[in-house]
Amino acid sequence: MLNSTLEAFYHTFGIRRNLKVASTIDGKKQRLVCAFEKGFLNYISIEIVSYGDYKNKEHFYIEDDESNKNLKCLAYTIELPTQDGKNRVKGYYFDQYGNYKSKNIKLDLMKKALKAQGINLEEYFPKGVRLETITTSLGYDLEGLPDSCQKGKGEFFKCIDPFTQMYLLKYGDTIKARCYVWNEGSITFEKENEKITNTNKLADRIYAVDGYWKGEMIKRLKEEGIGLIWSEEQDEIYLDGNYEAYIDMYEIKDIINEHIKKNKVPWLDSFNQYNSDTYRLYLYDWKYCGYTSDENEFIPSLANYAFLMQNGEVKQTVNLVWDCVTGVMIPEDDAVYINFGSSKGYYTSSEYVVWSDYHQGHFLEEDSIEMIVDDRIDYTYEGSGLSLIDIEGQTYLVSELDIYRA
Structure with missing residues (x-):
């Protein structure tokens, strides 16, 4: 039972009049089933719209075959990205009663369907998306920085400015993702008697407004030859754990000691265990191991301070001293001072x-x-x-x- 709305739809999208549609929604799944009259080629109409200063509107068809069997709408509008920075795909269809309806479709699902047809959706994204760098401490004071517990606390991060830069993924003037990146040669990996330093830049944990922009940030960092400390899913530290990894802070030991005294230390996602005797920031996976002041959740053989407080305070762990015999840090309570x-x-x-x-x-x-x-x-x-x-x-x-x- 096709009404005037369907007639208008056929006319707008140039669909053959003798195409018969019977669409249903299978529960809450993103699947729309369309039945077409045998003997006709099956097509889906795709409209891509870009916003901002880079407007691009295009209309084309892809063959409705096995590559997009989960995308059975008559037409789609893809917004890349919308003015609020979120990307949407809206599918239009008719239900079994001839009612004209729409449904949001996952962008990733549409990208796979188009890719199977040799169409790269990335080509339609606006050229206004770009990667910028700024001094890390200044980056945390940017007005446009998305919500962060460290926003406006750039002063806390001055202690890592000599070793890092903040990378910003921007769409127009809007920040969509950010992270700070450790410079080449700043991280030491020590295993037994072997020491090496990072030969390429390494990105710390990525913060983004949503999953799409996190993926874009990862892609663009990799294009710059920048590696990742955290996994792409960001549920754990990604680096090989068969060695100790640390940042040597000796050259700014006075600065970092002042930060500790004034309770102005930054929250550091990766290198957050500080040893005040060796002046090293050690790698520690707080998401996996925890971050309370309980000494059992830290690494007492490495550090006596933990930079894992949002308000700038420092968590003090067991006081450690260097053992001149074994060459490792030991709890001060178990150590003996050598008088002669x-x-x-x-x-x-x-x-x-x-x-x-x-x-x-x-x-x-x-x-x-x-x-x-x-x-x-x-x-x-x-x-x-x-x-x-x-x-x-x-x-x-x-x-x-x-x-x-x-």
């Missing part, structure tokens, strides 16, 4: 030191010398300057001997 000997002024585990009553302090066991003082066993160390003498296999402190016999 070749490693004076450093820390190590208690298993590597001895205590001397005579000297009233610790020194490395490997530097120690066992001696007899006042009929008791005690210790001194190499280079102490004490006068010692060996008698029948025992070492004595000369100044403590009452009688000396050769």
Whole structure:
């Protein structure tokens, strides 16, 4: 039962009059089934419209075959992108009663159907989409930056300005996606005794107004030869976990210490574990491992501060010190300060030191010398300057001997 609306539709889209339509919607699925009279070629009308300063309107047909069996509307209007930046495909059809209706269709589904016909939908996107760069701290102060917990807190990010740039994906004057990108050579990957640095730029976590613009950002970053720290789905850090990865912050250690004192540290998605003794920012997957102040959710062997607070405060983890024997960071509560000997002024585990009553302090066991003082066993160390003498296999402190016999 076809009414005047259908007649107008046929006329507008140039559809053959003897084409019979019986359309239904299968539940809530994006599937519209059309039955055509046998013997006629089946076509779908596509209209592509671009907005902004780059208007482009085109009308063409694609054959209705297996490539688009899930897109059974008579006509589609594709808006690339709309003025609000969101992309839409609207399919027009008639129901079994001849009512003229429309339904939103997934853009990705339409792109696949067109691609099967050799039509690249990307060619119809406006040339106003572009990638721009800006100093990271300035980027967070941009008025047009989409909602972010760090928006307006650019001062916090000055500590990573020497190592990064912010990349903005813009459509016209509107920011659709952003991320900061670590410069070449800024990241060290350490595995056992091997150290290498990144030879290409690496993008940190991407923030976008929607999934389409995130995909566009990823595509354009890759075109620039920029790699990704996070997976494209962004549910976890993408880098190989068989090594430690860190940023050496030594050259700006005074700046970053000021940030800590003033509670003005940035939220950092990837390199957020800071060690104040080695001046390194270590890689840590907060989405997978958590980001509370519970020391078990951090890496106590690496860092004593976590840059994972939205308001600029710093989360302090276990205080760590460098172990001069093993060469790794250990909790300060488990460490012993070395008072004398070749490693004076450093820390190590208690298993590597001895205590001397005579000297009233610790020194490395490997530097120690066992001696007899006042009929008791005690210790001194190499280079102490004490006068010692060996008698029948025992070492004595000369100044403590009452009688000396050769």
